[in-house]
Amino acid sequence: MGADAKHDEPPRWLDDPSNVRRLLRAFWVVCALIVLVDVLALVGVYDKHGHFRWEEWFGFHAFYGFLACVALVEAAKLLRRVIMRPIDYYEREGEP
Amino acid sequence: MTLTPQVPALVVLVPLLAGVVIGLVRHAGLAWLLASLASVTTFALTLALAARVQAEGVVIYAMGGWAAPTGIELRVDALNALVLALVAGMAAVIVPTSRASVAREVPADRHDQFYALVLLCVAGMLGVTATGDAFNLYVLIEISSLTAYALVALGRSRDRRALTASFQYLIMGSIGASFLLVGLGYLFLATGTLNMADMAVRLADLHGSTTVRTGVAFVIVGLSLKMALFPVHQWMADAYTYAPTSVTALMASTATKVGVYITIRFVYTIFGHELSFVIMPTDAFLLAFACLAIVVGSLQAIRQHDVRRLLAYSSVAQIGYLVLGLALGSALGLSGTLVHLLNHALVKGALFLAVGAVVYRQGGATMHELTGIARRMPLTAAAIAVGGLGLIGVPLTGGFVSKWYLVAGALEAGLWPVAVVVLVGSLLAVAYVLRLLQVVYFGEPGTVAPEPAGEAPASFWAPALLLLLGSVALGVSGQLTGGLIAAAAGALAGGAP
């Protein structure tokens, strides 16, 4: 099982913070590109054939996805204040 | 003179005489041998009798050649042929295989007495079932009960509480029988006969005079005690817990069933539909307590630590089902009762045999001693598992068929709450059975119990599995339910829809 062998192993590519930064930078670029693809739809290269009118808006899915996740996390943090209990909550007092 | 016409009498006489003879032999091995022979012979006789009933209809045998109503007659129809075969069959399975557990649980100098008592008890139960005479019924009930008290008391070498349990059983049993006696007295007063068939005819003409109604009340309450119907069930829990395990196996599978049989006989054959259900509110009375029995019995079972006690309380609930079916007053309900009667006898007998195996190996049968036995005693564990599923009424066991009938019967009668009680009872049964299985297979959480030395002798698990096979056959084959049971239920419910 989890033998702690940190010191003997060769360093991994991901262990290098600069590589992580590089990875993130690539990710920003990809995100920017995927929104910009919508320009093609605006100029009529492909058809969005959305069922709702807001689906045709520029970058709608991207912004909705971003906002949804931020809202989700912030709401969950609020939820945590209400429902978080110690791990043995039910065992501790619930038992007769 | 061939013996064929004498079969109805022999069914009772063989175990009775064998019991007397065994009481004289004073040799444990010989006693066991004779008892086994007698019980197997009796079983064969009951089967022959059942075949004859199926071929010829009601078989009537006048004791000593005195015709009824002067003489005492044995009267065997489809219903009691079934119960006779059940009682003798359980004895034929349990008595021959009981040697190891008796050797462990009963003092050596009492073995001959033990087997003699067992056979007398069986003879009493068979007699009760076969007789067509009401007073004879009382006497035979007392023969089987008196021997049963003594058999329970024999558990004292393992636990002295068997004595107090036996004493309680004796007091309650005697009061029950006395109530029955009083009730029969009133019925005799009103009808002037003790022959059941005669009594039925004359009661029909009396339209429930005060005397008759008093008699009915005494009989029903007395029988409730005898079959351990809630709320007069306490004696059973104690007696089953402390009696020697083979005695418990035998009694749990036969004694209360015979009680239910007598109740059916009285309510349907003797009192008849009008007196039982129209003039007297027997159905409401029995239904109410049957429902309570199912719920409270199961709840009490859930909380038990000793498995024999758990099974005893489960029996309280199961008797609730039996009574519920007969109180519905319809062919469907009665079919349910009869299938359940057979199924529960098989399953409970098997479960108590399996528990006997645990007692044999572990010295006790609390949850602690059952912890994780599946690893070393897989066959015993399997018997407990299958038996438990049979108690719940899982499909493929007879329990499913009987509960199906009961629920259908309740719905047919428009009694929604009763159907719900049956279902809730099954839910509670799931709880106590799975708790048991959880302990048997995975061990009680957080405890370590002594590991058993190994599987118990075959004489424990083999008969248990045999009985369970019977229960499964009951659940799978339509033969039995279509044959004797339907005939019996149909004939009894008679005019009722």
Added chain:
Amino acid sequence: MISGLNPGFLLMAGALLIPLLPRLLRQGWLVALPLLSAAQLLTLDRGDRGEVTLAGVTLHTLFVDDLSFTFALVFHLALLLGSIFALKVEDATQHVSAVLYGGAAIAACLARDLVTLFICWEVVAVASAFLIWAQRTPRAYQTGMRYLAWQILSGLLLLAGILALVVERGGPAKLTGPLVFEALPLDGAAGWLILLAFGIKAAFPALHTWLSDAYPEATPTGAVFLSGFTSKLAVYALARAFAGQEVLVYVGAAMAIFPIFFAVIENDLRRVLAYSLINQVGFMVVGVGIGGLGVSGAAAHAFAHVIYKGLLFMSTGAVLFRTGTADANQLGGLYRTMPFTAVCCMIGAASISAFPLFSGFAAKSLIMVAVAEDHRPGVWFLLLFAAAGVFHHAGIKVPFFAFFGHDSGKRPPEAPWNMCLAMGLAAALCIGIGCYPPVLYAILPGPITADYAVYTAAHVITQLQLLLFSALAFCVLMLSGRYPPELTSTNLDVDWLWRRPGRVVWRELTGPIAANFGRLQALLLEGLPAAVSRAVMRPLRVDGLAARFWAMRTSVLVTVVLLLAYLLVGAVHAAR
């Protein structure tokens, strides 16, 4: 092979052989059994029927159509993959219960009449509970009991519904043919009872706690089976009986939404997966509620879901098996020594998030299209929110916290070969279905055809926008430190209601009755008028203990009371 035989019965019979086989043979049998059964399934034709007579009751045990075939097929896949994953488990009880469980689920979705369905429904309930108890901890025991109580309640409701149906159709006597399991109207008690029964198994909101409570407590291999069968069987049953019922659309939307909030703050990764399972089933329920294309979408989604959710539970199971924990805050950096598991986990994550080229994409878009075509903007918005959310927690959180993130220093070996094999196969299926959806579409029920075009530019681009920006949100929140830390905790759910106040009430109400019936009797007796009590009852009192002699006294007294009551009632009855 055998005409009219429900393959589920083959599996259930085969399960009983397992404990009797020696180790190697058992492993072979575990793999061969689902294959044999699948072969039986594939030889059956659409419209095939089968009957079995049990104790005089004829059960209509088999009916094959596109809907039942789809579910039966994917259940076989799940059973096969799960069996391979669990091949090295020594505990025969787990194998027996897993195969019984899968077999019963398969038998249930091929059942033609409601009675057969009910029987299999109960076997599913009981067999699956053992996969939780097999963890053999006090906690697992308690959880298993709660789980089972819900499952049995579902069975009882189903039975009650069936009985109500019999009554609605004129009683047992008027019943001529079989009680065919078909579309049921929601206009009487029967329909609602059955819907509720299915709803429990499908983890409808507020009826869902058994799932999030129990799956994380199951054995590492048991959770794989659990994730496959129960809730999907419920989806099948809903699709069969209640397709197109408006109410399911709203229930499904709620199901898709609420669990993701719990998933974000949950630390136990298997519980995160359990919540996302509810969320995914929510999508399916919406599809069923819309009907038509929605049912196709639900079936497709269930098919894909069984495989990728199995894969996710397998990878977290492998982690749990190797490290002994599935808590996010104790894991991290495992990609170093468990690279294969990490890759498989990410494939599963990509599938559940519906990345193009993964199976979820081929399935989920059907449901989204069905919602849109049914003109339900509100539901559409909610589902889109849920789709973003599920990527956020199941797609990113699970692989990230287990295999990357903060290095826990744990260096467990790669999962055993059989686990890797099972995960590899599941991953291959996820990609296979994602890359070539027509194989899936070909078997689906409903109006969908194999040439349905799911890979349009618009679909792919909008989906990528949604997912990548969800990921962006995760990155931004993590980098800015606004992401909630992983904390070991119990998060309350609606089950708090019955595990805390409900439990107290129950104990107060039933405890005295059940544990000490004798005390109740004492209470009743002492409640009698004081004079009577003093004169007659004093000898009855023993120090509050339901001791034997005391019980005997009360029994005798109760007998007398019974007699009097019966006589009195009889007299009143006769007087009327």
Added chain:
Amino acid sequence: MSLLATGLFNLLNYWVYVSLMMIGLYAVIAKTNLVKKVIGLSLFQTGIFIFYISMGVVSGATTPITWTDAERLRLGLSRVEVAPERAAAALAAVEEDGLDAARAALGPLAPADAARLDELLARPYTNPLPHVLILTAIVVSVSTMAVALAIVMEIKAAYGTIESDEIVTAELETARAARS
């Protein structure tokens, strides 16, 4: 008042039976001494015996022994004033033609004597069946007592007491000891 008196005295046996049963039941319920409980049970059953015996009673009946007409007539004649030769004629007639002929041969009697004789000749006998039954029930009851007392003796040997509350205490102590 007279109604009450009739109820009380005509049904006296039944009142006794009910009282005995109640006393017996009370003893079973209330007594802590096990032997007293057994005595209570015995009383209870004795009550039932009286019930059975009472129900066989027919007022003014003879013992249920089979008499021939001649024997019955001879008994009757011995109780009334009648001339010996008429008695002889009657006895001869009863041998030939039965009771009715004998009664005719006897001729007129004093009214009191006639009524007396008629009653004696027609006298029913008590129903013997309940008495026979109760003999059996008594045997059963005796056996029950025997078993009960045997169990009480065993309890005395095992617990050293036959007081139920002391037995309960002993059991509780055993249970407590086992727990600790």
